[in-house]
Amino acid sequence: MVESPYKDSVDWSKWLIFWVDERVVPLDSDDSNYKLAWDGFLSKVPISPSNIYAINDKLSPEGAADDYETRLKHLVESKIIPLSNASGFPKFDLMLLGMGPDGHVASLFPTRQQRYEKNRWVTFIIDSPKPPPPRITFTLPVINSATEIAMVVTGAELADTVKKTSGGGLAPGSTPLPCMEVSPEGELTWFSDKDATSKL
Template identity: 75%
Template sequence: MRKLVEPPYKDSIEWSKWWIFWVDERVVPLGHDDSNYKLALDGFLSKVQIPSSNIYAINDKESPEGAAADYEARLKQLVESKVLPLSAISGFPKFDLMLLGMGPDGHVASLFPLRTHRHEKERLVTFITDSPKPPPPRITFTFPVINSASEIAMVVTGAELANMVDVTLGSAPPPDGIPPPCTEVSAEEELTWFLDKDAASKLQTSG
């Protein structure tokens, strides 16, 4: 993504066509160092000409439950106004592309292995107040929304994630016999994993 703020991309991309959302977000002030919005703003959004009206940060004045309800309501408004299409397969909002990462425990977005909100099937956005990874209050897209995306890019780097990569893409059994959230990720058209050598170090190679 950082390459897009450099020539020739910065001046050749039609930024007005971009709409930006957060798959998950920490429920902290938008200017806080833990905010995913701040990370995106500092490294990307402040350097390109995406209209501010097309950038959907969370309402950081709300509680986790309120922020999740607000974000879901805004998504539904965009569906009603035909900005955001619905998947013909799932009936959930269909995003063009989702960028996802993964934790050593196999969590994606803020869907953690031992939290019941991982199994939410009806709502678009849910919340958590006791994330095992700080900060504890977060909101997150649910799996039905994530898996309705046209394309998903899973970007995974670092040796600490090698075991979970092997569970998901290799032959290692899941810890405690319970498949981690990362094994549930799919896309309606294409799911692509981007791994560095460390993250891929435990995958068997041929030749």
């Protein structure tokens, strides 16, 4: 995407960039998802800075989540982001997700209550089991309102979780993992390597 001919064939003016989840750290921190995206992608393509919606890294986790949700609501009111007719939550064209060995997606962890949030668009966590602990995250209803979700899953450390997600290895009656509850209104496409799918 960042090299010709792909870079030159995309209408970048139509791109709006958001973060499904983000660590509440300075944007120039090596722990920042923004910095990772900027260094590897955003700095290499002509997307207007006004179309890139980073979190306010000067706020507390709760404040950053409230601010991000408020900004999303303003964009909905301005008819820039549509609402899903089915769910009433904002409807993004594409979400890029991964998952952890514990089955978390975004910053929705199996052992944390944020995974059950049904009303908020954006919530926060201050005790993420994966460092750094303070984060904000889209809620599952927002994630599942997406038109398309690309789930990128690579590495042998995810093989057991991929097996559980595919219907094997989860004890009967167990609570589904957050990754198992990703079910967008549109298409869900998995991108996996041989290591991640080695136990299927």
